[in-house]
Amino acid sequence: MEAKGRIVRVSGPAVTADNMTGSQMYELVRVGEEKLVGEIIKIEGNKAIIQVYEETAGLKPGEPVERTGRPLSVELGPGIIGQTYDGIQRPLPKTQELIGPFFKRGFAIPSLDRDKKWDFTPSVKVGDRVVGGDILGTVPETPLVTHRILVPPDVHGTIKDIVKEGKYTIMDEIATVETEAGDVKLKMVQTWPVRRGRPYKVKLPPDTPLLTGQRIFDTFFPMVKGGQGAIPGGFGTGKTVMLHQLAQWADANVVIYVGCGERGNEMAEVLERFPKLKDPRSGYPLMDRTILVANTSNMPIAAREASIYTGITMGEYFRDMGYDVALMADSTSRWAEALREISGRLEEMPGEEGYPAYLASRLSEFYERAGRVLTLGSTERIGSVSVVGAVSPPGADFSEPVTQNTLRIIKVFWGLDKTLAEKRHFPAINWLTSYSLYSESLEEWYRRNVNPEFLELRGKALWLLQREEELQEIVRLVGPDALSESQRVILEAARMIREDFLMQSAYHPVDTYCSIEKCYSMLRVIIRFYEEMGKAVERGVPIKSILSLPVLEDIARMKLAPLDEAVKVCKEIESKISEQFNSLYTTLRR
Amino acid sequence: MSKTILTGKEYSTVKEIAGPLLFVERTTGISYGEVVKIRTPTGEERTGQVLEVDEKRAIVQVFEGTSGLDVTKTVTRFTGDTLKFPVSLDIIGRIFDGSGKPIDGGPEIIPEDERDIHGAPINPYSRAHPSEFIQTGISAIDGMNTLVRGQKLPLFSGSGLPHNLIAAQIARQAKVLGKEEEFAVVFAAMGITSDEARFFREDFEKRGAMDRVVMFINLADDPAIERLITPRLALTAAEFLAFDYDLHILVILTDMTNYAEALREISAAREEVPGRRGYPGYMYTDLATIYERAGRIHGRKGSVTQIPILTMPHDDITHPIPDLTGYITEGQIYVERALHMKGIYPPINVLPSLSRLMNEGIGKGKTREEHRYVADQLYYAYAEGRSLRELVAVIGEEALTERDRLYLEFADRYEREFINQGPYEDRDIEKTLDIGWNLLAMFPETELKRIDPVYIKKYHPKYKEKKES
Numbered sequence A: 001m002e003a004k005g006r007i008v009r010v011s012g013p014a015v016t017a018d019n020m021t022g023s024q025m026y027e028l029v030r031v032g033e034e035k036l037v038g039e040i041i042k043i044e045g046n047k048a049i050i051q052v053y054e055e056t057a058g059l060k061p062g063e064p065v066e067r068t069g070r071p072l073s074v075e076l077g078p079g080i081i082g083q084t085y086d087g088i089q090r091p092l093p094k095t096q097e098l099i100g101p102f103f104k105r106g107f108a109i110p111s112l113d114r115d116k117k118w119d120f121t122p123s124v125k126v127g128d129r130v131v132g133g134d135i136l137g138t139v140p141e142t143p144l145v146t147h148r149i150l151v152p153p154d155v156h157g158t159i160k161d162i163v164k165e166g167k168y169t170i171m172d173e174i175a176t177v178e179t180e181a182g183d184v185k186l187k188m189v190q191t192w193p194v195r196r197g198r199p200y201k202v203k204l205p206p207d208t209p210l211l212t213g214q215r216i217f218d219t220f221f222p223m224v225k226g227g228q229g230a231i232p233g234g235f236g237t238g239k240t241v242m243l244h245q246l247a248q249w250a251d252a253n254v255v256i257y258v259g260c261g262e263r264g265n266e267m268a269e270v271l272e273r274f275p276k277l278k279d280p281r282s283g284y285p286l287m288d289r290t291i292l293v294a295n296t297s298n299m300p301i302a303a304r305e306a307s308i309y310t311g312i313t314m315g316e317y318f319r320d321m322g323y324d325v326a327l328m329a330d331s332t333s334r335w336a337e338a339l340r341e342i343s344g345r346l347e348e349m350p351g352e353e354g355y356p357a358y359l360a361s362r363l364s365e366f367y368e369r370a371g372r373v374l375t376l377g378s379t380e381r382i383g384s385v386s387v388v389g390a391v392s393p394p395g396a397d398f399s400e401p402v403t404q405n406t407l408r409i410i411k412v413f414w415g416l417d418k419t420l421a422e423k424r425h426f427p428a429i430n431w432l433t434s435y436s437l438y439s440e441s442l443e444e445w446y447r448r449n450v451n452p453e454f455l456e457l458r459g460k461a462l463w464l465l466q467r468e469e470e471l472q473e474i475v476r477l478v479g480p481d482a483l484s485e486s487q488r489v490i491l492e493a494a495r496m497i498r499e500d501f502l503m504q505s506a507y508h509p510v511d512t513y514c515s516i517e518k519c520y521s522m523l524r525v526i527i528r529f530y531e532e533m534g535k536a537v538e539r540g541v542p543i544k545s546i547l548s549l550p551v552l553e554d555i556a557r558m559k560l561a562p563l564d565e566a567v568k569v570c571k572e573i574e575s576k577i578s579e580q581f582n583s584l585y586t587t588l589r590r
Numbered sequence B: 001m002s003k004t005i006l007t008g009k010e011y012s013t014v015k016e017i018a019g020p021l022l023f024v025e026r027t028t029g030i031s032y033g034e035v036v037k038i039r040t041p042t043g044e045e046r047t048g049q050v051l052e053v054d055e056k057r058a059i060v061q062v063f064e065g066t067s068g069l070d071v072t073k074t075v076t077r078f079t080g081d082t083l084k085f086p087v088s089l090d091i092i093g094r095i096f097d098g099s100g101k102p103i104d105g106g107p108e109i110i111p112e113d114e115r116d117i118h119g120a121p122i123n124p125y126s127r128a129h130p131s132e133f134i135q136t137g138i139s140a141i142d143g144m145n146t147l148v149r150g151q152k153l154p155l156f157s158g159s160g161l162p163h164n165l166i167a168a169q170i171a172r173q174a175k176v177l178g179k180e181e182e183f184a185v186v187f188a189a190m191g192i193t194s195d196e197a198r199f200f201r202e203d204f205e206k207r208g209a210m211d212r213v214v215m216f217i218n219l220a221d222d223p224a225i226e227r228l229i230t231p232r233l234a235l236t237a238a239e240f241l242a243f244d245y246d247l248h249i250l251v252i253l254t255d256m257t258n259y260a261e262a263l264r265e266i267s268a269a270r271e272e273v274p275g276r277r278g279y280p281g282y283m284y285t286d287l288a289t290i291y292e293r294a295g296r297i298h299g300r301k302g303s304v305t306q307i308p309i310l311t312m313p314h315d316d317i318t319h320p321i322p323d324l325t326g327y328i329t330e331g332q333i334y335v336e337r338a339l340h341m342k343g344i345y346p347p348i349n350v351l352p353s354l355s356r357l358m359n360e361g362i363g364k365g366k367t368r369e370e371h372r373y374v375a376d377q378l379y380y381a382y383a384e385g386r387s388l389r390e391l392v393a394v395i396g397e398e399a400l401t402e403r404d405r406l407y408l409e410f411a412d413r414y415e416r417e418f419i420n421q422g423p424y425e426d427r428d429i430e431k432t433l434d435i436g437w438n439l440l441a442m443f444p445e446t447e448l449k450r451i452d453p454v455y456i457k458k459y460h461p462k463y464k465e466k467k468e469s
């Protein structure tokens, strides 16, 4: 593009330029002498308003603005897994190599390594008909992810040329497709505009849980592959820890972690830990399936706004290969604040709490890009993107606009509770207010894959927790003396569920991950104990002697049983329960 | 109208003055963020910065305030440069005012470099995750909310509470076990009283530590808008000393509440759409550009550890200042009025306190292998005890079970024996954990569910004494 614009106003990240006739919404531009990266977010006559992805101090009215004619896009291809990017997909390790540990501006680095050679194995041959989404070939990118090189969505025709198995860079031409519009040469890399969802054939209803290894989620409030969830909570209640847990243990093929306006040290933590942690299913380092997008709170806020789109576009790309992708965004509130700040600079009409009126629609557009889909391509392939967003409500008050607008969209609500966090009950998920709208559609799955009895146990446990709340209210008003023995049984059982089941330390080497089988076995033990307790009290055994049974200590520690022994350990505890209650009765009879 | 003299362009076209802002007309070639020197009608010089610029006008915030300025005689000189602080190793031991001018009568600083006071964000990839235990000698911190080198851990306090005493105690006692290097302290005061500033200065002087301290002082009667630059000067100094000279720096910023008030003042003057309680919507991001300037960097020896202090308006932790701070820092130390009234020092309530980097800094080879478990058990017991206290207030003590009574008694003893200590008492981590164990020994062993039985056998006083005798 030849035409050059000219800066007329600078206000923080928002820059206005004139002489911009012909530019398009979301077009990428280069701003000022230093060619800072920016994107057009509003057009008024011959003026364009640009959000700039880098620090704008030093920009002057009169400096030039160059148009590129293309929208903000990401590069997709081998080399993406294991990377750490900023909000506009600049690779941070390379950035450090180039400019050191402190950011400077105006630098450009390609998102993917141009020189690295990958082992490409073609899966089509000359003469094959291909359509968008078909697999041209594969690259073993990491031990955990086989990169499927796809025909871009808008290309279809006949393979005229395809390279042999061998080593190629992403810039090498690997195939030529003869199409109606002429020959199209394909490389292993393709680009896609971040603000446009990648196409698929049809959305499918979710039917499989996204297991997370976290007892409270997998047992009570399950997520699904292709689902949408949110985890709101005040500061220090455990959003980041839980998102890190999901990133570590969720049974997805690819994990994308978007650190969006949060702490630098938290990204450093992931970078230090993930290469050492092993995927519980395959034994390979978790970094081998992870992509990080890190645009921390002190990095330019416009890039923060873009970061979640950068993240989800990469997610859709792996979905299109037929993979299950899990994306976490920490925190969507910081993204919304970026939106608010830029809107404020544009002097737009503010809505609730200063957020722009389009906050709700932007949020739902983002979450709508989650889902389980039948992908493009001539063979049947199913892939999914699951999205979980942290929400950081001011003053932990969930009535604020970002939380409220998010709740209208998402299907899984994991509500964090300040009181629980202060008591160090972790994860501090409130079991009374949290919900999963997927629970019902997953019932069949649990019956078949875990145990037919699972749902009944879960129902009992939830009932106990609810009853506990009502009984606690009585205790608060008139004291514990007012309760009957059988009511105390409920309180004790609920306490066991809370402390021996729901509490799960993210930092304990064993407890950090719990398989669904282990969840089931543990729950069975507790419900078993509860039922025995009820019977015993009916037969006149005082609660006090029940509470001094030695098996209680075993129950308190069953969560620490290693995965491969847990089922056995729980079985043994169950028989101890029978034995010890029986001996109670014997003493009673004497 | 405009003339370019040696450095910058001069304009005397101030059109409007609103609060701390000047609106200068008919400007050209002004860059966003540049420094402006303002000459008042009486010839005094002030400093400002461009907040917004278009083809015809620049909006300038004046750090020393606009009183005495007018639209006819005031002259503005746009320097074309961003705000910089001249750094040098010689700043150690010196005292500066809130805009970085020496006020201790010492010699001019001969700069080694000039650094932009806004700093530059650290590439998250370059950060080394903080993990070295700092022993502060304060049990409530070391035992329960451990501080590590490179962390940002604020004190959430209230007016009239002894946060200064605590901060000074930390500065005095902080050390990394097994390492020789002492911390150097960078101290930034924003709008505190001269008594408070004197307290810190005398505390540093008394123990002969002034040669390891750099002070930046903006007092209560100094210009309010200057508070926006004071912490940035301090952090520029800190980063320079840490990452150019390999020093370990402890930065104390007090009082961040006054900083936030200054931010609100600017926002109101610009007639921006206010966020919660009148504070600007971008306050989170703005505070982050201060608090995120802490940490460690791969391949660099030094570190920046931050202890910001803020007084919560009406002791309200949901107020935007503590709230947004808590969302950025790596935990908080909560100073509680009720404990202070009880005569407990330091009056730290450990329940709403938190150190998010604690796990990295404790355990075998760092503090003691059972540290995590002891802390968890103490938390559990104290939380039980405190909630029972509330219950007792309603229904009386008679209704309690034996177990409940034990927890009540624990809570009292925990406050008196574990939390409570002298402002000059430097408890090592062994002592802190041992006090913890002695208190936990009140309970039957079956109550100690959070502690691995292996450690009970090893550290519980009951077994320890047996072993020793």
Ligand SMILES: Nc1ncnc2c1ncn2[C@@H]1O[C@H](COP(=O)(O)OP(=O)(O)OP(=O)(O)O)[C@@H](O)[C@H]1O
Binding pocket: A233, A234, A235, A236, A237, A238, A239, A240, A241, A242, A262, A392, A426, A427, A428, A504, A505, A506, A507, B326, B327, B328, B354, B355, B356, B357
């Ligand atoms: N599942 C867990 N197991 C053990 N500890 C936990 C768990 N969840 C949270 N914590 C504790 O709570 C602290 C705060 O958690 P986290 O940093 O995730 O909070 P957050 O909600 O992300 O806060 P912010 O909004 O300020 O980022 C952690 O540092 C950890 O000590």
Ligand SMILES: [Mg+2]
Binding pocket: A239, A240, A241, A262, A330
């Ligand atoms: Mg967090």
